[in-house]
Amino acid sequence: MKFLYVISFCFLLSLCVHRDLKGDSNSRGTDIIDEWGRLHPDVKRWPSSNGWKGFKNVADKVHGMGLKFGIHLMAGISTQAYDANTPILDTKTGKAFQQSGKVWHAKDIGIPGRACKWMDKGFMALNVTTDAGKAFLRSLYHLYTSWGLDFVKLDCVFGEDLDVNEITYVSQLLKEFNPSIVFSLSPGVRATPNMARQINGLVNTYRVAGDDWDKWPDVAAHFDIARDFAAAKLIGAQGLNGNSWPDLDMLPFGWLTDPGQDIYIAFFNLSNQARTIYAKLDALAKVLPGRKLKGLQGREVWSLKSVTIGDALSARVVPHGCALFVFDY
Template sequence: MGFNDWNAFGCDVSEQLIKQTADYFVSSGLKDAGYQYVNIDDCWMTHERDADGRLVPDAVKFPDGIKGTADYVHGLGLKLGIYEDAGTATCAGYPGSLGHETTDAQTFADWGVDYLKYDNCNNKSDGTRQDFVNRYTAMRDALQATGRPIVYSLCEWGQQQPWEWASDIGNSWRTTGDISDNWASMLSILKSNVSLAQYAGPGHWNDPDMLEVGNGGMTDTEYRSHFSLWSMMDAPLLIGTDLRKASPQTMSILLNKDVIALDQDSLGKQAAVLSSDGGRWVITKELANGDRAVALFNETNQPQHISTTAAALGLPAVKGAYQVRDLWQHADYQSRGTLAATVPAHGTILLRVSTAKGALADLPLLDTATTGTENRLQPGRSTTVTTTATNLGLVPSLAVDVQLTAPDGWTVQAQSATRRAVLSTGRTLSSTWRITAPADAEVGSYPLSGTVTSWDPRHNRTVTVPLTGQLNVAVPPPAGTSYLSDLKWTSVSNGWPPVELDTSNGESKAGDGHPITLGGTAYTKGLGVHAPSAVEYYLGGHCSTVTATVGVDDEKSGKGSVDFQIQADGKQVADSGVLTNAMGGQPITADVTGSQTVQLIVTDGGDGNDSDHADWADAAITCS
């Protein structure tokens, strides 16, 4: 646990930044929460070694040198990390450690370094696994020879499946390419890393890369999911934001000791996936005291009801109730065995479940849901949704009252009973609501919110459980053939946002793309995306055909490989197969007759998403 400067600062690292971050670890409570390492990434050194072949800290950035910085950090009871590379040069072009392992390891030890991130750029590799093993083993042996305990983090991007061989070499190993500060990147890395639970354990960990929490590319809901899932996977928790400017919301995520306890649990058992149907994930983790943690994670763009049981988590049957703690709400409940919640889009409900008898007795546990919210309605039209409140606890819920609200300008009318004097154990109160969008509603997603309240006489209090929902306003394409870049999508995710209209993806800033060019042919219309990507359009059952020319844009000459797929109502109707930059543009056509939605999906082709600038050139749809 600690901090690394790269995600927020890149090459703008300095002694001042490291010292100020260390100070903030102490003053903010991060140190007390378990964060120890303050790590320096690339660009800390000069471009030349000294006469003795030793690395030289940049005197402008680090006037006290790395040793002086380490002494300061150690004086606060913290530890210092540093960066180097298993190649001839680092990723930013500074001297690498290939062939200098003994000198560099001793230099780090002399400076008082406690952690080494060892990257993989400019590696001069012959591409074999043995070369990777040899290069990373050479530094391991050099570090061990110094006699100083230094945590060794292998950063070879998962290229040679390090989980299969690195446990005897390092303390952690990157399983993927670099994370970026967006939902698509975080989700892609989760899916790669979560399946590797069998390889992790005390002293040897899968590393899905550093935290992006607080950098601004995701919502707080998405950042809570990021932090929850990394903790469930026993990932190194290395903060990657400017803590000097961190918001209270960011700090509340990073300082959640209930969640940190899962990551730091002494059993060291990475979480495993119980189910992930339809983007509704149930992920469980065994803990040292016999408890189970469970993440109810919603990958989708709509609120989802997700449910499991204590038995499915591997807990034994109990007489009475299971103790349940919601780790983000910091609330304690009891359950007869069912664990369920309506999870917001991109959200995570994180629970810790125990068979031990808790201090709280017979607390009611209400499970709430809002169904029918996946419906799309046009401006001025109405739809019907149903809310449910189910008593999962051991005692009746009293004076149950359901309230549902929509944004200003929308109309919400109850069509059935919304109150129940007594809701017995195992019973459900279902309420139907008619919701009307304003005539001038713009295309997009709109939140539904509400509460279910009940009276808890044992503790003389009102218990409030939130209701979550979402409605989508959508308009189908006009009759005839339209370019998709001229239409409004209903949802979008992209590996390097944003999706560009009528240009290539470019890089990470809006409007930095170039004319779409595939195999030397330029196109004036289309979508420029970056794998992994998914762009969804509402069709309303009125359309028949999607066509495009697809490929990796010429701006990534000789690089990139992707797979273009088209899904209609969640079913795949076209697949380009893996395409490389050298293959130029390839035609793709899909029959979407009668479908409500179409998704344009791009995957990374199975080899990571480096340089995967993918074009949907001349993407068009024909509708009646």
């Protein structure tokens, strides 16, 4: 398995980089956009993006390490582009998109009344039924795929923000630009099996729950969701590129009690899907005060694979399986 390096949407925002700016990641007017209203990385955080180069240099570096590269995007159009009423790029002509003698702009396609539920100041839906809306998405993904993406995680487009039109068109664009790109949706607050049936042939993975942190209410919320999707026979249902998986999010142990952790790992083993477990070892050192975990030699019991603890340790676990690492210290 080649592991994935994914850049979160927040690292595109100045507010996540320049701490002297007031506001939070949901504040409007802090995105880095080009003349066509497309988001770009902040050059203070990503110096190699200077000159509108985007993540091309980062992707090349990641690929050189044998890893896959992906980005986390927000659906629709940014409020900043809407406020600036930027023109829409027509990738066929290299000029502003025109139709019926009219030059189309962001305010012609943005829908302020359908703001992203969890980032309502920053993003809104766009009208994908118009040719101008499609032109905007085409220009967006033409740019992003040129950076060398292997993975796209699209947010604010499923569950309570469901937009089948945008999911459908983005899926078509990714197949056209690079069919090997893995297409994922997130989050899935209030997602239903009926919603999943509409999109599971268009995406590779789709979140069916909200963000999952190390709090028992977050854990408990997963039980009914998993039951409903299992009853609908959607766990591992046939879909895009052979399989389209409902995603129950991560396995955060952190501050869960020991019984809570036991219940959670048992629950995920019942979900009949592969998992990648990742541990941040400098945090694990808090469990063993005074002992250094980094640099220890050991083995994975069942595969007998020799491993050395670095900054992090991860394992891909098959359905109903587990990985056990033993280290001497």
